[in-house]
Amino acid sequence: MTQILMPALSPTMEEGNLTKWLVKVGDTIEPGQVIAEIETDKATMEVEAVDEGTVTELLVEEGAQGVKVNTPIAVLSGEGEAPAPKQSAKQPAQAEMRQEPVKTARAEPSAASVAAPQSDPEIPAGTQMLKITVRDALRDAMAEEMRADDRVFVMGEEVAVV
């Protein structure tokens, strides 16, 4: 059984609307097939299947709003099912791991608060400090810009202002 997760289609996307299902329960799907359309505040994009198998459940209804990234949206079984793991020959034994929704860097920047460096005069006293990765910091900063100014959007790899 493989779960299909709500994908992030841009570095700043946190949630999206599932506007359309292009498959239904019982359909067999293959990699590369477009299975759904989702909509963010910036664009409508297609979701392609990565695994092959039969759709056994659609967990999110068509038209659902504000589906958080990485939420399971469908369940797949069959073909793609654990292909008799003969991988050990090729690679150093990796613990088997189907794609469970891994806890990603996207998860809340854990409560790992760190003490504020006292010496920086630009930081107001009492500011709560969090330790996050550079990647998350960039993503959050971009997202904040985009929320603050709707002329800011991400296109391909450039952050542009029209």
Place this chain on the structure above:
Amino acid sequence: MAKGNGKQASAEASKDELLQYYRDMLLIRRFEERAGQLYGMGLIGGFCHLYIGQEAVVVGMQAALREGDQVITAYRDHGHMLAAGMTANGVMAELTGRSGGYSRGKGGSMHMFSIEKAFYGGHGIVGAQVSLGTGLAFANKYRKDGKVCLTYFGDGAANQGQVYESFNLAALWKLPVLYIVENNQYAMGTSIQRSSSETHLHKRGVSFNIPGEEVDGMDVVAVREAGKRAVERARSGEGPMLLEMKTYRYRGHSMSDPAKYRTKEEVEEQKAKRDPIDHVKKLIIDAGYASEDELKNIDREIRSIVTDSATFAQKSPEPDPSELMTDIYIEA
């Protein structure tokens, strides 16, 4: 020999060769789909340009090379790396920014290298790799080591000035370089018709005395044959050629491109009529080299390599902060 998709007859390729091409192209496709998925899960930071649809170009060209020949390309580079023999684990882990990646997690999608496999990157500045590849070929000539450098670029890059400065010197000095323009018909959202006064890009070398050839970049055997002729010519000291690979990218320019500049029908038609993997599959089946079931077994093997690479790429640790200032200069 069987023909595919009503295309012109492919040159001959043996059973083993065709099966190898099938495997290599499928690895790239499955790898890219998985990379797209990891991107969707927020595991890949920064840029991620997928190569889906163009697999026959790198696999065919690689088959025309000798060990030690170099490859350099732009940012749409995962396929080039896998074709050059770099491991799926190492590439995927670089995509997720982990220390098990080819640049120890500090380069990402566009910046990976392998001296061992003679892969010189991964370059984000459109067209810049053309000058660098020409420089590599200059070094080959200077050292008389008999190596040829494959320099790939896109149809968009074909309008950059430094490409032509490179052409001039490469032809003048008869450098062992091969220019391969992957004409996938779009540069981000701009179609070649909108950007180029001469859209037959293989003609772009004419004023430098660089012969050009148009190649069906969706036919791996046609690519290999054109590649062999051109590599042979470059190696024997006759200078560069310009191969224009007519190809198509199925996905958007990068992950966040909704691709509004082309119709769904156009993409669907390319997938249905020109798919490079379907083409080889048909050659194999028609010639009786393998059954559908045997090909399914290959599919499974590939899938497990790719699944393992995704696992590796999520388990490999992020680079230690102490690595921040390492790997910047190389000891001479």
